[in-house]
Amino acid sequence: MGRSPCGHDDENGLKKGPWTPEEDQKLIDYISSHGHGSWRTLPKLAGLNRCGKSCRLRWTNYLRPDIKRGKFSEDEERKIINLHSAIGNKWSRIAIKLPGRTDNEIKNYWNTRLRKKLLSMGIDPTTHKPRTDLNHLVNLSQLLGAANFGNLISPWGSALNLQADASHLAKIQLLQNMLQLMNTSPLLNMESTHDLFIGNRNLNPFEGFLNGTNTLLNNKEPFQSGLENLNPGLTNPEAPSNFQDFDNSWAGLEDGFNPEILGLKNSSLSSTTSSYENEIEIMNPVPESFSDSPHGTYNINQMESKIDPNQLISTDSASTYTIFEAWDKLMDDETNDSYWKDILELTTSSSPSPAILW
């Protein structure tokens, strides 16, 4: 492997650091009339006391005429998040799908903003799955409480303008965390979770899911929430194994979520053996309005509107419950707030380890 001598510019007397307008102009003038050709020889020909590597970087990341500067749009944010969930830190690959944006710019934007935004929403930016750490559950507990008492100070700033949205979001995040824990803990089984959620209570949001009256989960197989598959990202073994396959199906990922590419074609929100296995086609984990722009209010309804409810209806004629009917029941029942607090107390006080939460 050859090593560019650019790392030793000081020894070679070559300039490093920020570019001056004069240097920029020299580079622009030369490339405009000659093209860049060999980057190695370009600096000398253009009269620049820089290494070729530095020239290339300056051109591709800053001086190129087709570079789009300025704030990322909501659409661009969505694309970045969806693409990152599928291919990870492949910034140059992502940049190809965002005309006018450089890999460096996208990388910076991810590290400084999107990453934090996902974290604040309870999503692990690496796996794109809900976070499961206890601290986060406690934070959600506080958020939920604040929202319910009409005293919300949103950590998302203007991204959450409505208390109702914040409350819904907190519940969703909490539910995802719990389901994730249920699914990953070896100590959990259907009976214990049933006991936890059902207990002696007659009314609870999981009743339809867990007590067998709802065919969505009416089976004896080990519980699998399926929510962890909302965005399997890099961990999905069905994800395309090479970029050719990946590129062949870009269209869906650019505008939203492509379940087939991510191996979600046969994913399920219920059990591994239920008849609903092939019913779930599209679940977009990235809300339509994700930006923290003034118009970027997080709206649960928008998230649901991305999904065709017909695709979620059971093929079992005995069932009239759709996932989202159950979901609405869960989310809309304000009498459940105390129930959520009970769950939070259980989940955050009974054990120091998520593995033995239940």
Add this chain to the structure above:
DNA sequence: AATCACGTCAACCGCAGAGGG
């Protein structure tokens, strides 16, 4: 006004792969 903390982003660094001799 001075200092500190933090966020942003241009630029650098080191590595890896492609390709030519």
Add this chain to the structure above:
DNA sequence: CCCCTCTGCGGTTGACGTGAT
């Protein structure tokens, strides 16, 4: 094959700006 050059990529750094104290 091996060696070397060139190019591109992803991670990291550090200068700078801004807001808080």
